Amino acid sequence: xIANQIMFFLLSAMIIVFSILTVxxxxxxxxxxxxxxxxxxxxxxxxMLNYQFLAAVxxxxxxxxxxxxxxxxxxxxxxISQRFEPAGLKKSMFSAIAALTGAILSIVTILDYKFxxxxxxxxxxxxxxxxxxxxxVDYDGYVLPFEVISVLLLAAMVAAIAxxxxxxxAKTQSPTLKQE
Numbered sequence: 001x002i003a004n005q006i007m008f009f010l011l012s013a014m015i016i017v018f019s020i021l022t023v024x025x026x027x028x029x030x031x032x033x034x035x036x037x038x039x040x041x042x043x044x045x046x047x048m049l050n051y052q053f054l055a056a057v058x059x060x061x062x063x064x065x066x067x068x069x070x071x072x073x074x075x076x077x078x079x080i081s082q083r084f085e086p087a088g089l090k091k092s093m094f095s096a097i098a099a100l101t102g103a104i105l106s107i108v109t110i111l112d113y114k115f116x117x118x119x120x121x122x123x124x125x126x127x128x129x130x131x132x133x134x135x136x137v138d139y140d141g142y143v144l145p146f147e148v149i150s151v152l153l154l155a156a157m158v159a160a161i162a163x164x165x166x167x168x169x170a171k172t173q174s175p176t177l178k179q180e
Contacts, residue, residue, distance in 0.1 A: 014041040039063040077164035
């Protein structure tokens with residue numbers, strides 16, 4: 001085995017193991033840390049494929065931004081020691097069925113697609129082209145999807161914090177302020 005194959009199998013194993021640990025962990029902070037390992041390992045795969053820009057975006061936006069935001073939200077809402085209840089048999093069965101269905105659908109879709117080699121040379125990609133694509137509102141532009149996703153993430157985080165604050169720990173009366 002060559003070094004690239006060893007690295008691929010190592011990163012793939014890390015993604016699989018930490019993805020499973022993210023889902024089955026009963027402690028919320030550990031799940032967030034496991035998610036961080038999954039995202040960093042995914043960026044490692046992008047680096048192996050010579051997609052440096054995508055790997056950098058993966059590291060900065062997801063691993064550096066989203067996971068840190070999730071961890072801050074956990075710490076700010078004082079749920080660091082919260083343990084999730086174990087999933088019942090009914091939830092586990094439906095989750096297994098959904099995961100199996102998704103895996104089968106993905107495999108069938110990949111196997112049915114006719115991958116064809118092309119003789120067309122790859123486009124030369126430079127930073128100027130990437131910048132124009134990111135800032136463009138044309139056909140190949142990414143401004144609208146970026147803005148929609150950012151508003152969606154903001155709404156999700158505000159809603160999560162609002163829900164966490166409503167069901168937060170009960171306030172106790174200070175021992176110095178006793179009622180008579």
